[in-house]
Amino acid sequence: MKACLRVCSAASCRSRGAATLQHTLSEAIASAGLEHRLRVKEVGCLGPCSDGPLLAMDASPEAQTQLYGSIPAADAAQLAASLTQAAARHTLAQWCPAGGQRIDLNHPFFQLQRRLVLEHCGQIDPNSIEEALAAGAYRQLERVLQTNNPAAVIEQVQRSGLRGRGGAGYPTGLKWAAVAQSPGTDKLVVCNADEGDPGAFMDRTVLEGDPHTVLEGMAIAAHAVGASRGFIYVRAEYPLAIARLHTAIAAAHGQGWLGMAIAGSRFNFDVELRVGAGAYVCGEETALMQSIEGKRGMPRPRPPYPAEQGVFGLPTLINNVETFANLPALLRLGLESYGRGTKVFSLTGHVRRSGVIEVPMGTSLRRIVETMGGGAAAGRTIKAVQTGGPSGGCVPANQLDTPVDYESLKALGTIMGSGGMVVMDDTTNMVDIARFFMAFCREESCGKCVPCRAGTVQLDNLLEKLLGGRAAPGDLEQLERLCHMVKDTSLCGLGQGAPKPVLSTLRHFRDDYLALVPAETSR
Amino acid sequence: MSLCSLRIDDHEVAIAAGSTVLQAAREASVAIPTLCFLEGLSAVAACRMCLVEVSGSDTLLPACITRVQEGMQVHTATPRLQDIRRTLIELLFTEGNHVCAICVANGHCELQNLAVEVGMDHSRLPYRFPDRPVDLSHPLFGLDHNRCVLCTRCVRVCDEVEGAHVWDVGWRGEHCRIIAGLEEPWGAVEACTHCGKCVEVCPTGALFHRGDTTEEKHSDPARLQALMQARQQQRWNP
Amino acid sequence: MAEGYSELEPVLQRHGHRPDGLIEVLNRAQELYGHLTPPLLRHIARQLHLPFSRVQGTASFYHLFRFSPPARHRCWVCTGTACHVKGAASLLAALQRGPLNAWGIELGSVRCIGTCSGAPLVVVDQQVWNQQSCASVLAGLRELAP
Numbered sequence: 001m002k003a004c005l006r007v008c009s010a011a012s013c014r015s016r017g018a019a020t021l022q023h024t025l026s027e028a029i030a031s032a033g034l035e036h037r038l039r040v041k042e043v044g045c046l047g048p049c050s051d052g053p054l055l056a057m058d059a060s061p062e063a064q065t066q067l068y069g070s071i072p073a074a075d076a077a078q079l080a081a082s083l084t085q086a087a088a089r090h091t092l093a094q095w096c097p098a099g100g101q102r103i104d105l106n107h108p109f110f111q112l113q114r115r116l117v118l119e120h121c122g123q124i125d126p127n128s129i130e131e132a133l134a135a136g137a138y139r140q141l142e143r144v145l146q147t148n149n150p151a152a153v154i155e156q157v158q159r160s161g162l163r164g165r166g167g168a169g170y171p172t173g174l175k176w177a178a179v180a181q182s183p184g185t186d187k188l189v190v191c192n193a194d195e196g197d198p199g200a201f202m203d204r205t206v207l208e209g210d211p212h213t214v215l216e217g218m219a220i221a222a223h224a225v226g227a228s229r230g231f232i233y234v235r236a237e238y239p240l241a242i243a244r245l246h247t248a249i250a251a252a253h254g255q256g257w258l259g260m261a262i263a264g265s266r267f268n269f270d271v272e273l274r275v276g277a278g279a280y281v282c283g284e285e286t287a288l289m290q291s292i293e294g295k296r297g298m299p300r301p302r303p304p305y306p307a308e309q310g311v312f313g314l315p316t317l318i319n320n321v322e323t324f325a326n327l328p329a330l331l332r333l334g335l336e337s338y339g340r341g342t343k344v345f346s347l348t349g350h351v352r353r354s355g356v357i358e359v360p361m362g363t364s365l366r367r368i369v370e371t372m373g374g375g376a377a378a379g380r381t382i383k384a385v386q387t388g389g390p391s392g393g394c395v396p397a398n399q400l401d402t403p404v405d406y407e408s409l410k411a412l413g414t415i416m417g418s419g420g421m422v423v424m425d426d427t428t429n430m431v432d433i434a435r436f437f438m439a440f441c442r443e444e445s446c447g448k449c450v451p452c453r454a455g456t457v458q459l460d461n462l463l464e465k466l467l468g469g470r471a472a473p474g475d476l477e478q479l480e481r482l483c484h485m486v487k488d489t490s491l492c493g494l495g496q497g498a499p500k501p502v503l504s505t506l507r508h509f510r511d512d513y514l515a516l517v518p519a520e521t522s523r
Numbered sequence: 524m525s526l527c528s529l530r531i532d533d534h535e536v537a538i539a540a541g542s543t544v545l546q547a548a549r550e551a552s553v554a555i556p557t558l559c560f561l562e563g564l565s566a567v568a569a570c571r572m573c574l575v576e577v578s579g580s581d582t583l584l585p586a587c588i589t590r591v592q593e594g595m596q597v598h599t600a601t602p603r604l605q606d607i608r609r610t611l612i613e614l615l616f617t618e619g620n621h622v623c624a625i626c627v628a629n630g631h632c633e634l635q636n637l638a639v640e641v642g643m644d645h646s647r648l649p650y651r652f653p654d655r656p657v658d659l660s661h662p663l664f665g666l667d668h669n670r671c672v673l674c675t676r677c678v679r680v681c682d683e684v685e686g687a688h689v690w691d692v693g694w695r696g697e698h699c700r701i702i703a704g705l706e707e708p709w710g711a712v713e714a715c716t717h718c719g720k721c722v723e724v725c726p727t728g729a730l731f732h733r734g735d736t737t738e739e740k741h742s743d744p745a746r747l748q749a750l751m752q753a754r755q756q757q758r759w760n761p
Numbered sequence: 762m763a764e765g766y767s768e769l770e771p772v773l774q775r776h777g778h779r780p781d782g783l784i785e786v787l788n789r790a791q792e793l794y795g796h797l798t799p800p801l802l803r804h805i806a807r808q809l810h811l812p813f814s815r816v817q818g819t820a821s822f823y824h825l826f827r828f829s830p831p832a833r834h835r836c837w838v839c840t841g842t843a844c845h846v847k848g849a850a851s852l853l854a855a856l857q858r859g860p861l862n863a864w865g866i867e868l869g870s871v872r873c874i875g876t877c878s879g880a881p882l883v884v885v886d887q888q889v890w891n892q893q894s895c896a897s898v899l900a901g902l903r904e905l906a907p
Contacts, residue, residue: 012876015889049878199842201875236788236825237874239887277784278824279695280872294783295815296692296822301568301588312781348843348877355878386842422842422877436845446822447673447692447699448569454614457697458648478647485610488583489571682812691818704813705799706821714812 002037003092005083006056006122009042010208011201011240012355013052017073018042021053028080034087044121044209047110049355051103056122059093065105072099109353109372114360116329116342117322121209126244129251132212138257140331141219145265153224153331154180160330160338166192166283166320167391167418168493169406175317178307179225182315187227189218190311192288192320193234193241196280197389198440200420202344203321205356207234207241210325211248215258215271217324220331222269225317230271233288236278245273280390280444284492285318287446298448299492320418343404343419347373350380350425359404366400369423380425384509388417390437390444391497393504394430413504415497430509431516434502435463441498452495455486459499466516476517480506529595544597545573545586555599556608556637559674560587561724561744563751564683570674571611572637575599583607605641612638613646618697620652620669621727627740628728634672635727655700660710663733664722666701671729673699677721680747684754689715701729723747766804768793773808780809787820796827824872832867834905836885836898841873843880852881855895866902 007013007022019042026040046054051069058065071079079097086095096102115121124131132138144153158173179187191214195203206214218230234242249271252258260268279297281287287297289311310316322344330338340361345368348354352374359368365385369375376382384394387404393414395402402408406416424433442456462479465471483499483506490496506513525540527547534551543566548555559570568585575586578596586599598604615621615634623629655668678690678701689712693702704712722730723743731740753759772789776782786805791797797820806816820826838844838853853870861868871884879891883898890901 011874011889012878015876015879015882015891049876052878195875196872198840198845198873199877200873201877204875237872274785275788276823277788277826278872279822291784292781294781294785294809294819296695296819301585346875346877348880349846354843389842420842422846424846428846433846436842436850440840443696445696447694447696448567450570450611450614450672453673453696453699454618457651458614458617461649482610482648485607489574489607489611491568491571688812688814691812691814693814693818693821695822702814702817702821705802705817712813 002039003060003087004058005038005040006043006046006058007040008044008046008052008054008056008122010045010049010205011238012045012049013054014240016053017076018053021071021073021076021079024076024080025083028084029087032084032088034084037090038083038087038092041125042127043123044126045118045205045356046122047355047357048103048353050353051101051355054103055097055100057092057095059095063093067103067105068097068100069103070099070101071097075099108367109355109357109374112363112367112372113358114342115358116333116338117206117213117325117344118209118356118358119329120213121205124210126209126211127247129212129248129255132210133255136332137212137328138216138252138263140328141216141223141257142263144220144223144331145263145267148265150180150224150226153220156331156335157224157327160335160341162323162326162330162341163406164319165322165326165343165418167197167388167415169416172319172323175307175319176221176225178305179227179315179317182307184315185226186229186314187225188311188314188316189222189225189227189230190288190292190316190318191218191230191232191324192283192285192318193232193238194276194283194288195235195238195321195418196283197418197420199346199348199386199422200389200418201346202356202419204238204241205346206321206325206344207238208244211241211244212252213325213328214321215248215252217327218271219258219262219269220327221317221319221324223267227317228268228270230269231274231292231311232271233274233276233282233292235276242273242275249273279446280440281446281492281494284494286492288318289316296446298446299494301491322419340405343416345404345419345421347421347423349386349422350376350382350428351423352377362403362405364401364403365395368404368421369400373423376423376425380427382423383426383428384424384430386414386422386424386433386501387420388415388500389420390440391415391493391500392417393500394424394433394508396508399508413507414500430505430512431463431467434505435460435467437501438463438498441494445494445498449489449491449495451486452490452492452498455482455490456495456498458482459486459502463502466513469516471517473518476513527591527593527595529591529593529597531597532599538591540591542591543587544575544584544589544591544595547591548586548597548599553599555586556640557587558633558637558672558726559676561676561680561747563747564676564679564724567675567679570672572608574604574607576601576604608637609641609643612641612643613648615672616643617646617648617650618653619671620655626670626728627731628670628742631741632728633726633742658703658709659733660708661715661733662710663717664709664719665731665733666703666709667729667731668700669729670727671701672727673701674726675701676724676726677701677730680720680724684747684750685716685718685720687714687716687718690721720747766790766801769805769808778808778810780811783809783811783816783819784823787826791826796830798828832865834864834866834886834902835869836861836866836883836902837869837871839872839874839880839882839884840870841875841877841880843877844873844882847880849881852883852893852895852898856898859895859899861902864902866905
């Protein structure tokens with residue numbers, strides 16, 4: 001077997017010059033006529049983005065994979081020369097990119113992961129359906145089509161306890177059952193790839209690194225609920241993910257994994273890509289449906305739920321990227337081996353090693369942030385970990401032993417959310433963080449309901465006043481009262497969640513607020 | 524037709540299944556305040572004035588779209604709801620420039636009536652004094668954005684009843700505003716049939732007849748119900 | 762009457778001139794013509810059989826649609842959470858005081874682009890510049906400005 005050099009070409013490494021690097025290295029190997037010895041290929045995210053650009057060398061089946069980071073992409077020509085030489089002299093196992101750093105794959109960052117969703121991400125060339133197929137793509141779909149027992153698949157998903165990975169955590173199996181039971185033969189499956197939480201990039205990683213897993217998950221779901229058409233709604237801010245999806249959909253059509261009579265069965269399934277245009281609220285499922293219909297992304301009250309009346313009024317199943325990507329693994333492993341499953345997180349902020357990780361459900365925050373991420377920089381301590389984005393909250397450092405699961409995080413006043421995890425050290429002012437999210441919601445409010453449209457403005461102004469040192473007696477009480485009002489009365493999840501970062505920081509970091517209020521009012 | 528029995532505050536109500544809580548409340552003469560809702564137009568549950576509490580549910584539900592259920596216990600005027608409604612009115616007053624004394628709708632304004640109803644004599648939240656324009660380009664009507672509460676009744680009546688779809692909501696969030704055509708002067712929009720329905724359904728003085736001066740604007744939302752009855756049921760009450 | 766805009770025909774046809782293609786058509790139109798003008802929006806409305814106010818209302822709802830021509834260069838400061846905790850707000854404020862206008866560079870902000878390990882970052886003409894300070898952005902932009 002020939003050696004293989006995997007070049008991370010996900011958006012983060014790409015921003016550090018990985019595309020040129022990959023191009024230069026593979027050109028050099030080709031022009032030296034050494035393609036039979038070494039294949040240079042682009043792959044999805046290799047994990048520790050903070051160390052990018054990243055290269056992984058598989059010199060031979062026996063040799064251990066070597067991972068290198070901080071590759072000086074500007075020196076691509078020299079690197080190409082030394083790589084060509086190593087290939088010519090059969091010394092690829094010893095090759096070490098000058099200027100780069102070897103990354104220990106025995107580090108907990110890698111060892112504590114359990115990769116189900118990201119199993120092939122970083123391994124396969126995301127533009128090659130052949131590689132995806134060789135890695136097992138579409139095998140579970142094929143099995144499901146052969147067995148042709150949709151009810152059994154739905155039951156398995158229900159019994160697995162899989163919950164929506166997009167944020168709300170609704171039981172996936174229940175959603176599927178509801179759509180399956182909805183009358184009618186024309187049903188839709190929608191993949192929510194409008195990953196909008198700032199600081200979250202799990203879905204981008206999956207789409208860029210292994211788009212076929214998502215397509216396979218969608219097709220399995222479509223077969224289970226009786227749908228024959230699907231949409232992927234992806235945000236415009238992810239051009240690479242869009243390009244990879246276009247390629248993957250076309251290839252899947254070409255190989256008969258999408259389209260008519262898939263794998264010789266009577267199952268037909270087509271997927272259409274819809275690109276957003278910059279509106280966070282479109283991650284909310286009823287707003288997303290409006291946007292697919294070409295309208296303003298305004299949420300509407302539920303019921304009726306999408307399962308009864310979704311896109312174009314048809315029964316619609318909406319799940320997010322990571323939820324769909326769980327299905328092939330779930331079906332392959334079976335309930336027992338799948339266990340409680342995993343959660344993908346994007347670890348960022350004041351942490352030494354940032355990137356994308358997939359950990360078993362129930363891993364403690366401390367393990368993720370300190371053991372895997374290496375904690376805060378020297379001389380700094382961690383103050384809080386923010387989860388759940390603008391609808392989430394901040395977990396204080398003394399609660400880091402909390403396991404990441406839906407209930408434990410909810411009990412702390414935050415949510416699992418879609419998987420954004422931003423670490424904040426002791427230099428962070430939590431009122432400033434609260435205001436950051438409120439300003440975000442103010443700007444992203446669709447404007448339909450009064451409490452969200454006007455309430456977020458008043459809350460943002462109030463926080464700005466606090467931070468500007470102009471707080472008046474009673475402002476803290478008013479802030480808290482208005483937060484509860486906006487949370488209880490807003491029409492959709494954006495408005496209902498908008499006050500949560502404030503309420504959570506008021507709960508865990510009240511001192512940061514009291515420091516901004518005139519002494520006589522702080523009691 | 525099956526009936527549903529429920530309790531609204533102290534009243535027992537029996538009403539056709541499929542009715543909304545708001546319909547049931549009106550049947551029982553229980554007043555639930557509304558603003559964006561208007562009989563004859565689709566309900567959008569945007570103003571949140573009609574939120575009610577239902578026993579056994581943590582979430583507040585908009586009466587205008589929530590269907591009645593057998594045995595439901597609805598509370599329409601708890602202290603919590605009263606405070607919410609007052610805050611909603613404060614949010615609306617501070618969001619625009621509502622100066623009743625110089626408004627054409629003074630005395631006939633639904634927003635003003637609601638403020639009285641919920642006991643809002645002053646706002647606990649600061650006024651924002653936004654800079655908003657007035658459109659006087661139409662020969663018959665005017666639009667004062669300062670007084671608009673974005674209830675979208677005008678948008679819905681023009682789309683759902685007149686079929687002209689002159690109006691829509693433009694932009695988003697705090698920048699939302701009612702737009703005509705490609706956000707053009709109203710008078711330049713050829714689609715307008717000059718029917719005046721938008722003026723009739725406007726709850727405030729935002730849409731008005733050009734001739735109106737202070738204390739002269741009268742909305743006539745009831746005309747819409749008569750019109751819809753005539754169109755749908757072919758029944759006229761001249 | 763359809764005056765020009767023939768480049769839009771493929772995307773219009775792909776969506777069968779149906780209203781649900783509006784956002785896809787607007788995206789393509791902006792790609793082709795740089796920004797959305799009233800004649801262009803009228804053309805799209807007619808082709809999709811939509812009222813003008815529906816088209817304008819939809820286009821103005823989404824951040825990425827623009828109604829004025831883009832500047833020669835665009836510099837967007839990412840305002841995601843990771844960039845924020847690493848100083849994006851002060852970076853944006855500092856750049857706002859800079860001479861970007863005079864250089865013909867449009868300054869703006871962008872929602873998290875999901876490459877947070879490069880925080881704070883800016884996106885200049887679709888290129889991501891990682892770990893930036895006001896000085897480094899200005900130095901880079903000075904080279905761009907012709």
